[in-house]
Amino acid sequence: MSNSPMTGKTGDTVIGLGNDAIARGALEAGVHFAAAYPGTPSSEILGNLATISKDAGIYVEWSVNENVAFEPATAAAWTGLRAMASMKLNGLFVILDSLINIAYTGHGPGGLVLVVADDPFAHSSTTEGDARPLGFYSDIVVLEPSTHQEAKDIIPYAFELSEKHGIIVMVRETTRLAHSRAPFKLGKVSKTKKTATFDYNLPLHNLPRPHLRHGDLHTRLDKIRVEEFEKSTLNLYDGPPKPSLLIITSGIAWKYVQEAVDLLQLKDVGILRIATLSPLPKAMILDRLKKTSEVLFFEEVDPYLETQIRSLATELSSNSTPQFFGKLSGHVPNFGEVDINQALKSIAALKDLSYSAVQEEYVNMAKDAPNIVPRRLLTFCTGCPHRPAYYSIYRAIKRNKGKGIVTGDIGCYSLGVFYHGVMQNQHSMGAGVGIASGLGKLDQFGLKDPVIAVVGDSTFYHACLPALVNIIYNQSKAIVCVLDNNATAMTGFQPHPGTGLSATGDVTSTVPIERVLQGIGFQSVTVVDPFNLKESIDTVYNALNSGESQAIVFRRECALITNRQRRQRQESIPMFMVEVDKCFGDKCKICSVEFNCPACVWDNESDKALIETTLCNGCGVCVDVCPHQAIHPVEE
């Protein structure tokens, strides 16, 4: 394998993720303080910094949520340090209040860089969105790299800009850059020793006249536009001086545009890649607009450049205003991600060309070929404790004549929506508990169905505390089920306040979930092992109609973590098998259809259940699931 981006030497060329490049860039910039909450596609940034934090003398933490990642980073910047907070787009939504307040105040003498990773197409998210207009709205600087090399090199520049002009700098990336791999050359790691000092005279508030600070922010942004961005070499133009078509783009979309123009063999097209997205280099852009008659905006997800530049173009005289094409004109879809195929399609359409790598006959055949292919729904890993936890809730609700509304939100446990549809709603972090708080107060309007909020351990600390207090304070009848698998699993098994470990792997204080619930005022807090199926089903069933404020903590470690540790200790994974004579075959099928574990397959030849040993993770819950005691552990 090639050298690691974090430990490689100056001048080495390494292959790594866009996120590896950003983390390396932070190291080269001499970052002192880094905080983040896990969120795809941003998590590797902090993960990488954690691996070298001790050697490099950097403070690195997984914070409980993005607010308490951004605010501590701000504090560090106030004392003169270089601080970075990284997050997925939804994290930006979470910090918006804090961000705008702090943008007005400024972050003091240090540097403050915010890395936001968008997820066009929502590959690993519940919404897709665009940080660029939010950065513009928040009156901060927005930069966006297009390549891995740029992703690294832009971080030291972002810090310099932040310190020089006293403005928060956002570096925006998308999934296709964050999670793609490409080579980049490493630079020198800066080893600036810095002492944090608190200046008691620094005015760190917006009162008494916040509107004046707002005005001042605009003045500083315009200064950056004039002094830094109008002539910035980060904004690249390639093409003839007066192209017939000008394509304006940012981010990784630039690579798609370049390849498309190359494949279409177009000579009269100019490509303007803007990396300084806010404040926009207006004069430079107007100058380019005057030299063309057609402009195509190729960006994702929102028509940010398109709307800003169309608005800017009103300053042109009518005969020098080009025609504009993009999402607003329907030439590029206004949802989903853009890619090389869309670039080919959009550009070819404007040039009256049709491009296809293959003949139409092949296209038609290829369109029909996969129509026998079934979809692949997401499910819990084999051995996952969430499966028996949901199975217990499912069985308890069934026993309760089908009455039981299950609310939820984000994590591996989100997959409850695909598990017999047990989870009814699935929205942002903590939404499940908030919604349950509301549903639990509707009995005065006739809604008497019991309500269960399902929430993961990491989400519990991240977003649920106010909603839990609300349930007790406003006496809502909601039941809270915490699925504690001892990790922030979906994003890559990061630690959290319940795990006892910090980002750097050190032992740290824990905040036990059941103590928090008791402290908030839940009268009954029961901890059960979801692998203990009967106890789990009974606990949920009893809670459904108990009438008192109930919390159940399903505690069992994530199967993937358990098995990783087993492999490290060279312990074998327990194995299980079906005793074919005791299996009721298709008169039952409870293990595969109802419990729904991917390792409980159906042997079509014998028409009996079969444990697929290459898939099984050894949880053994199927032993209790089978009503005919047909499943046994395999003796060593």
Add this chain to the structure above:
Amino acid sequence: MKYDDPFNIVIAGVGGQGNVLSSRLVADAAIAKGYFVAIGETYGAAQRGGSVMSHIRISKHDVGPLIPQHSAHLLLGFEPIEALRVGAKFLNPSSTAIVNMHPVYPIEVLTGQLEYPPINEVEKRLRTLCSQLYTLDAVDLAQQAGDPLVMNTVMVGALAGAHITPVEVNVLKQEIAKIRRLKDVNLTAFNLGVDAIRKTL
């Protein structure tokens, strides 16, 4: 031998099959030979049994991470229906496909809600989409090597054995030798993959 630039390889499989590791092995081998390589992948929910796809682009220049439609030179299918799902989008009449024919059933097939198509029909349709199709049971070969986990290394061996990429067998073998976990098992698996294709040539 002259290769198209970029040379495009797409790997299609199910989360957890070692898709990502395989793409890195191939990429590292290409880089060792002086190429620029871009790998486009998506993961996050992939581990949870979802479809995964890696795009590997081998070039002399800086290229984007995604292969255009119908522009893959080689498809490595870690699973039959994933090979067909992805092949229909990326193969063309001159492509080669190397497919492991050992199914991984989607959860809805396990519950009986959906049907897994007959494997010979999957193979038949794959053949109509490319110029050359190699099939093998990579799980079986991995078990012969000593661990079903190394199925992905068998497939990398098969890629090497087909001799159509800019990356030669010995260069890939050097990358395999750098793997620390299950080192000997991996080397055996690689060689079994190479032989599986050589036998059919």
